[in-house]
Amino acid sequence: VVVSNLFDVTLVEEELRSTLSRTGRDLFLAITGSHPFTISILLTELQEKLNSVGSLALYLFKFLCLDSWYPTEEDLQCLSYWLMYTPASSLENNLARIILSKMNWGFTADKKSLALPRAIHERIALLIVDVSLKLNSKLGQGNLISEGVKQVTSVVYAPSPEQVLLKWSWSMLNQLHLHQMDQADDEVRALLANQSLVLRGIGDPFVTPSLEPLKNGLSAKNPLAIFTALLMSSWGHSVPEVKVKLVWEQEKYANKV
Structure with a gap:
């Protein structure tokens, strides 16, 4: 109740927010620092009142x-x-994008585990692949060549919002810990000691239902999807499979050209 009332007074009420928004920001910084769960309350409030709050939400x-x-x-x-x-x-x-970028994608203070479960890392990665596919469809980026042209062009000219989102997607993906060898030290040492465990829980994009976004992205030759598949699927964890898939992709690309 306190958080909701403070939210309304400092960010929603037009007569007050111009003078109280900074005070509200400082109070929310202190409250969420001591009680992180209140960030979820703020997010719920924003879903209902974002039109009233406007850009102060970003602030x-x-x-x-x-x-x-x-x-x-x-x-x-x-x-x-x-x-x-x-x-x-x-x-x-x-x-x-701001919220996802600021979440803790690193390790706990003792370095024994990820601060957020690996399942959330994987969920966000698949979401980003879906977003990339949607963007590529809108921008007409169907292959590696057109993707590269767009990236170079965006350096010369002011990038569109879609290109900014695509650039953010790559940056966000690099924050995630998806590969088996990119986990906590104890987990990596255990895998190195028993390499038969490396593929445990690792799916194939064309077989595992939960990896359907990767399947769609690979079929569309989406660069971000290919990179993600190497990080979180069997494509990047089994050396023989990596070789087979690379040859397969090269042959498909050569035939297309």
Whole structure:
């Protein structure tokens, strides 16, 4: 109740927010620092009142520390929807990117595990692949060549919101820990000691249902999907399979050209 009332007074009420928004920001910084779960309350409030809050939502979350926040299923659904189904230039899409970028994708203080479960890392990675496929479809980026041209062009000219989102997608993907060898030290040492465990829980994009976004991306020759497949599927964990898949991709590309 306190968080909701403070939110309304400092960010929603037009007569007050011009003078109280900074005070509200500082108070929320202190509150969420001591009670990280209140970030979920703020996100719920924003879903209902984002039109009233406007760009102050970006102002607020740029200052909040999300290192200790553990998002709920509802939080992840909200962020996924904003990223996937709102325009790249929209407030919702920008806010989702800020929040996801500021979440703690590293390890716990003792370095014994990820701060957020690996399942969340994988979920966000697959979401990013879906977003990339949607962007490529909109921008007409169907293959590696056109993708490269767009990236070079964006350096010369002001990038479009979609290109900014695509660039963010690559940056965000690099924050995630997806590969078996990119986990906590104890886990990696255990895998090296018993390499038969390396493929445990690792799926094939063309067989495992949960990896369907990768399957779609690989079929479309989406660069981000190919990279993600190397990080979180059997394509990047089995040396023989890596060789076979690379030859297969080269042959498909040669035939297409």
